[in-house]
Amino acid sequence: MGHAAAEAAVRAGLTLVPFSYGGPTESGRAVDVGGVQVTLVHPDEKLDVLHRVREEYPGTVMVDYTLPSVVNGNATFYSENSVPFVMGTTGGDRDKIMREATESGVYAVIAPNMGKQIVALQTMLELMAAQFPGCLSGYTLRVVESHQATKADASGTAIANIHSFQRMGLEFDLSNIELVREAAEQIGRMQVPEDALNGHAFHTYTVTSPDGSVTLEFKHNVVGRRVYAEGTVDAALFLASKIGEGAEKRLYNMVDVLSGGNMRS
Numbered sequence: 001m002g003h004a005a006a007e008a009a010v011r012a013g014l015t016l017v018p019f020s021y022g023g024p025t026e027s028g029r030a031v032d033v034g035g036v037q038v039t040l041v042h043p044d045e046k047l048d049v050l051h052r053v054r055e056e057y058p059g060t061v062m063v064d065y066t067l068p069s070v071v072n073g074n075a076t077f078y079s080e081n082s083v084p085f086v087m088g089t090t091g092g093d094r095d096k097i098m099r100e101a102t103e104s105g106v107y108a109v110i111a112p113n114m115g116k117q118i119v120a121l122q123t124m125l126e127l128m129a130a131q132f133p134g135c136l137s138g139y140t141l142r143v144v145e146s147h148q149a150t151k152a153d154a155s156g157t158a159i160a161n162i163h164s165f166q167r168m169g170l171e172f173d174l175s176n177i178e179l180v181r182e183a184a185e186q187i188g189r190m191q192v193p194e195d196a197l198n199g200h201a202f203h204t205y206t207v208t209s210p211d212g213s214v215t216l217e218f219k220h221n222v223v224g225r226r227v228y229a230e231g232t233v234d235a236a237l238f239l240a241s242k243i244g245e246g247a248e249k250r251l252y253n254m255v256d257v258l259s260g261g262n263m264r265s
């Protein structure tokens with residue numbers, strides 16, 4: 001995702017900082033992103049490179065697409081060092097991320113899904129929950145999500161949407177999300193195109209009445225990564241404008257970006 005977001009930034013005509021934090025395995029290597037040679041920085045050199053980037057690229061917004069296992073360490077680093085950030089990475093201790101960002105006063109957009117159309121659906125569910133709390137009381141919920149086999153955690157988007165369903169009265173334990181990570185099941189059960197096995201996000205939420213006479217189904221299926229990459233650029237532009245105007249509110253999500261009319265397409 002980091003690569004896709006960087007490509008989208010270049011496509012949008014933004015200056016791509018030619019450094020990227022990476023895992024320890026590939027540090028030192030340069031990667032071509034739309035003609036920009038981006039050097040992968042070892043975790044031990046993060047602070048040195050940050051100082052350099054601050055001098056050479058003032059106004060930089062950090063974009064984080066890493067792993068649930070490192071998301072908290074990264075978020076702490078951005079908060080402690082006042083690095084404005086767009087956090088697309090899911091998992092980890094989300095309350096801690098939000099708490100540290102709030103306390104530090106860093107500008108940030110934090111969201112489990114940057115795809116504007118998916119965020120619109122997410123917003124619709126939030127509005128439905130706010131407008132009709134308890135409207136699905138007594139009904140049951142089934143959630144199935146399929147992602148590339150490398151995805152380490154349950155879908156952050158599904159978790160966000162489940163919170164809305166819970167406010168509508170549905171009882172659901174997050175451990176009951178059905179995770180599909182195997183190719184045969186992805187193709188057979190979820191109908192994921194074979195060429196999307198390495199990058200897809202298929203979600204289905206099925207709500208059923210106690211007697212089975214009413215069924216609601218919500219589905220969002222995404223093939224590839226482009227929709228998130230473009231939304232990430234929207235989020236970075238949004239954050240830059242908030243920093244520019246010295247906005248009092250500093251912590252945002254993608255619903256804020258969408259509501260602010262900051263989607264380019």
Ligand SMILES: NC(=O)C1=CN([C@@H]2O[C@H](COP(=O)(O)OP(=O)(O)OC[C@H]3O[C@@H](n4cnc5c(N)ncnc54)[C@H](OP(=O)(O)O)[C@@H]3O)[C@@H](O)[C@H]2O)C=CC1
Pocket residue numbers: 001002021022023024025026043065066067068070087088089090091111112113114115150151228
């Ligand atoms: N908000 C959204 O719209 C979206 C969110 N996501 C989420 O983004 C996250 C990343 O997804 P995806 O790109 O598919 O995952 P990948 O596994 O493809 O990429 C993760 C990358 O993080 C790097 N990495 C590991 N440790 C560190 C570290 N300490 N500092 C910096 N980089 C590190 C890895 O490098 P190496 O291989 O060298 O270890 C790897 O390149 C997931 O949580 C996913 O769910 C994904 C799509 C959309």
Ligand SMILES: O=C(O)C1=N[C@H](C(=O)O)C[C@H](O)C1
Pocket residue numbers: 090112113114147148151154155156157158200201
């Ligand atoms: O890892 C992914 O691919 C995705 N992760 C996000 C999530 O966990 O919700 C967003 C989308 O589902 C793609």
